[in-house]
Amino acid sequence: MLLVLGATSLYPFAYALFISLFDWNWGRSMSFIGLANYTRLLGDVEFWLIMKNTLVFATSATAIELLLGLGIAVAVDRLRFGATLVRTLLLTPLMISGIIVALMSKVMLDSFLGIVNYLLGLIGVGPSTFYGTEATAMFTIVMVDTWWQTAFVFIILLAGLQSLAAEPREAARLDGASEWRIFRHITMPQLAPLLLTVLIIRSIDTLKVFDIVFGTTGGGPGLATEVAQTLAYRTAFAYLQIGRAMAVMVLFSILVLALCALYLRLGSERRD
């Protein structure tokens, strides 16, 4: 197990760390430059703006998806009829790959050719720019990710809800507790470990967003939607600065690891 982990995780990370210490254009000569790639990145205003964008996207998308997914899961859990059909329909977005979601949304939200603006036009609204302005682009990307990934949160939490013991809730009802109090004091504490797991998975997933940004705005307008992964991709494959791209990924990995450690600490404190 350790060997597999080492081969698939630790070795690539160590290799990335090693490469990040070089100036390498992906050619045959590499020059050792120590921490220069890191000092350059950490002293670059754009880098910090991009990291901020990454965090804004990740926290917004994760929060909305968790709230929405939880709400839908609770609603579907209470359905007496048609739950299977609703569940299947809600899962449909998950079957589409990220880049297809990106391209579809780009066409649908186009200000001239898109169906969304056409429909908005029928009620006298628009045309809206969606991906076209700094003010709206990030929000649009968050909404598209929400449409795509809420189903993941929903299905996990629904499974969790359906596995909870019914007796405590039934006893509380007999004692006259309101549905909100039952949810707040019985359901949520039981669901908390699962919520934490979903939170960690969605946080990591949204932090490493690439396809939706790459397929829609390319990081623009300006730097409004540039995120860590698109920066690393651009640095590696457009600028051919492999060492610097690796430095981006090392710093990004440290951020993700720190976040995971924080979540796990919160989880263990809660258990204590």
Added chain:
Amino acid sequence: MQRHTRHVLAAVLPALGLVSTPAMAIDWQRFAGSEITVLIAEHPVANGIRELLPEFEEATGISVDVQAFAEDLYFDRMELALRATEGVADVYFLPMDSTAFTQWSAGLIQPLTPFLDDPELTAEDYGLGDFPAGFLAATQYPPGDADAEDYAIPVSFESYILFYNKEHVDAYLDGTVPATMPELIEAAATISEKSGGQVAGAVMRGIRSDTPIDTVTGIVYNAWGAEPTPLPYNVWFDGDWSKPRLTDPRIAAGLSHYAGMMKAGPPNILALDWPDASLLFQQGRAGFFIDASLFGPGFENPEESQVAGKTGYATLPPADAGGESFTGHWMWGLGIPANAAEPDAAWYFIQWMTSKSAEPRIGAMHGGAARLSTWDDAGYKAELNPDYVKVVQDSMRTSRSTVVFREGWAEYALAIVDAIHEIHGGATPEAATEALQARFLEMLNP
């Protein structure tokens, strides 16, 4: 078939007019039995190659495997193939810009000059001089060296020209095509306004990416004028890498013209890359479009285009009244990776596909033939809109390469696009170019 027999047939059949070969001064069967792989982007050139492939294989005995990828995928695939320990491709579709320069710097491509200089490998009538010197200069390394070698043969070129929708120009501008760049920007805004937003006055590549840089460079050349812009620095540096000259008023004007066209564009102009922009024009939803001439033949295809027969062509309107039009050009070429397993057979392939007889046939599929003689070929011209042919030929008279010989130029190109976005967002051209100058200096001295 015995190799000897094939040699005899190779000599006899063309003489009888049964097989057309570009030239017979060399032994085209010399590498018969070889198998080569051609790595290429899905592009009209790829279609042309596929069409001519049976003739090539029959005449040379070389088997060809064409591996084509969508352009987005192609770039990554190309970079990986060049770096593979064992050769993945023998011939590849090579962007004749800083990408090729970076590949040369990294030792990833082979010089073609040794093949070109070898009379046993290159037909006497191949005619390298038929390609404009300015085209070939884009991949001659070391740059500026008297002994510089050729690393690619151009297979398609694009100059940056103005496309306009004749119906919209008639409806909203009384049929008058603007004569200067400021007039063009004003006219584009007029179309947006008069159409009530139903038609975009202009479409441009507006997305944050380095891909608009060649179109941008063409428009900057137009504002720059006749003053030479020598390589490797091109227009952006004053003869030295430590001297960027982004604050030059002519560069500020060029960037401002690009931003001005974007302002007359659709509300989501900042999300448009070239497929989106060209599609909007092709669907008849835009008045003007400045971009690669290669889009022209597609606009004239009635099966795909709403503007077939309704598209007008013009060289870039001069920056000032009474001035001259200038533009830039960019090219795809064919090259041989350093790790190619069959470089000799690969050269035969390149030579054949870029020969005087093959180029008009492939060129007719994209309208960007690189040989001067092809533009005099009646068969080639017959496939294209005459106005398109005239405008492209006119543009070639003042066109300069958009290439900059600098590794990692894409990062600088992106900074230039950012400056255009700043101007589009309301910054003055002077302020945006001053910030751009500072950004360049920062990148040059990290």
